[in-house]
Amino acid sequence: MHKVLxxxxxxICRTHIDAFEGLHGRAKVVGIVARHQESAQKAIDNAGLDAKAYTDYKQAxxxxxxxxxxxxxxxxxxxxITVYALEHGCHVMVEKPMAPSLQECDEMIEAAKRTGNKLEVVAQSRCLTPIYRTKRLIESGIAGKLLYTQINSFWYRxxxxxxxxxxxxxxxEGGGCTFVHAVHHIDLxxxxxxxxxxxSAMIGNVAHTNSEEEDLSMAMLRYPNGSFAQLSANLVCHGQKQALTFACEKANLEIxxxxxxxxxLENGFxxxxxxFLQELNDAFEAIxxxxxxxxxxxxxxxxxxIDEDRPVLIDGEAGRATMELIMAVxxxxxxxxxxxxxxxKDDPFYTREGVQAKMPHFYKKTGFLAKFAKDEIVLASSNMK
Structure with a gap:
């Protein structure tokens, strides 16, 4: 049984608890680290874990x-934290975004290679059956060449x-809606x-006057094969309706x-x-x-x-690719x-310091709460399925 810290x-802590504890005895959460010990203990108590609360991750x-x-x-x-854990004999799962800079991503990747320990970057949408099936259909070529992709990463905060x-x-934080929220969709x-x-991109802050960062971004992407993609991300769309459209030669595949x-028709309409829709649906359900x-x-x-000594599904290179797209925006x-x-690597947008120096600071940061009295996550209405 693997022991998880x-x-x-x-x-997001309870989601990780349920993920590891739900593996039919193959993993057990033995400790939780938080800045405030009462927060760690509360998470342990709420989940009914036999685990210990810590405030120092190195000690833990x-x-x-x-x-x-x-x-x-x-x-x-x-x-x-990731480099320290890898160098002290642990395999690591790290939440997205992987890191605030490509330089830090590379240091994490290098630590995994140097130690031989596994590094997995969280991109949980890849592990949803409808999305996995859609990926397989695109790879199969059943719908023809991918011509255009539309990403709507719409959130409300x-x-x-x-x-x-x-x-x-x-x-x-490392960035606004493009970095923290659209990371899910940019990974996909x-x-x-x-x-x-x-x-080619533009960003702005249209509604959050207590943040230095962007709350809206739009980008056009050109691919070597001549296809295009369009990315729109923001924190101002009520309903949080998120969608991905893959326009192929013979059909649109949507999430x-x-x-x-x-x-x-003869006139082009x-x-x-x-x-063909029936053929697509049959192929989808067959996966x-x-x-x-x-x-x-x-x-x-x-x-x-770990058990099979094989690569993970979403390794550091995959996490880095997502970050490179964000930094390009x-x-x-x-x-x-x-x-x-x-x-x-000599680009200013390779390092955290370079990004901070180059990016516009839209408003002065105000509000410095240590934590909210109630911190509830509300999923997007699409739920990505």
């Missing part, structure tokens, strides 16, 4: 006997969202459509799950292709469902990768020009 006791790694560490702290701490101390500052874009060769297919979904799917994958917006990928 959770670092961070915020709103030494004392708990853990071999898996799950990192759920603010992004600016991910590299430090009130002004008080940025009252939490570490949010709303480039130095501690990189996974399902690949990496673009060029990015949340939907298919549409047309055949052209469309007529629904019901026969076996995932045994574990969401965070549980990643926990299962990490445990299996920021660089294009900050410099007001189209940006070519990949970004070089």
């Amino acid at each position: 959770l670092i961070g006791a915020g709103s 790694i030494a004392d708990s006997g853990c071999d898996i560490v799950s990192v759920m702290t603010p992004p600016d701490t991910h590299k430090e 009130g002004r008080s969202y940025y009252d939490l101390a570490w949010r709303g500052q480039w130095a501690s 874009l990189a996974w399902m459509a690949g990496m673009p060769s060029q990015v 949340p799950h939907a298919f549409s297919a047309d055949t052209p 469309p007529k629904e292709n019901t026969e 076996p469902p995932l045994e574990y979904e969401g965070h549980a799917g990643l926990a299962d994958d990490l445990v299996r990768a 920021y660089k294009s917006a900050a410099e007001g020009r189209t940006v070519d990928l990949p970004l070089a």
Whole structure:
């Protein structure tokens, strides 16, 4: 049985507890680390765990006997904790975003290679059966060449969202809606459509006057094969309706799950292709469902990768690719020009300090709560299925 130490006791902590504890005895949470010990103990008590509360992650790694560490702290701490855990004999699952800079991502990847320990980056949407099936269909080519991808990463957050101390500052949070929220969808874009060769973007802050960061971004992406993608992310859309559309030659494959297919009439106008829609749906349903979904799917994958000594599903390179896309959006917006990928190591947007120096600071950060009295997560209406 693998012993798991959770670092961070915020709103996502219970999801990680359930993910590892739900693996039919293959993993057990033995400790939770939080800045305030009462927060760690509360998480333990609420889940009914036989575990210990800690305030120092280094002591917890030494004392708990853990071999898996799950990192759920603010992004600016991910590299430090991940590298330390890897170097002290632990495999690591780290929440998204992977880190606030490509340099830190590379240091995490190097630590995993140097130690031989596993590094898995959380991108739980890949482990949802409808999304996994859609990925398989795109790979199969059944719908033809991918021509255009549309990503709507629409969220809603009130002004008080940025009252939490570490949010709303480039130095501690690492970025706004593009970095923290659209990371889910940008990961799927990189996974399902690949990496673009060029990015053109704009960002702004239209509603959150207590944050330095953007609450809205728009980007156009050009791919080496001539296809395009469009990314729109914001924190001002009521209803949080999120969607991904993959427009292929023969059909649209959409998330949340939907298919549409047309055949052209003699004059070029469309007529629904019901026969091909049935073929698509049959192919979709023929792909076996995932045994574990969401965070549980990643926990299962990490445990299996350790036991079978194989690569993880979402490794550091995959997490880094998502971050490179985000940094390309920021660089294009900050410099007001189209940006070519990949970004070089001597680019200012390779380091955290470079990003902070180059990005606009829209408003002065105000509000420095240590924690909310009640920190409830409300899922997007689409739920990505």
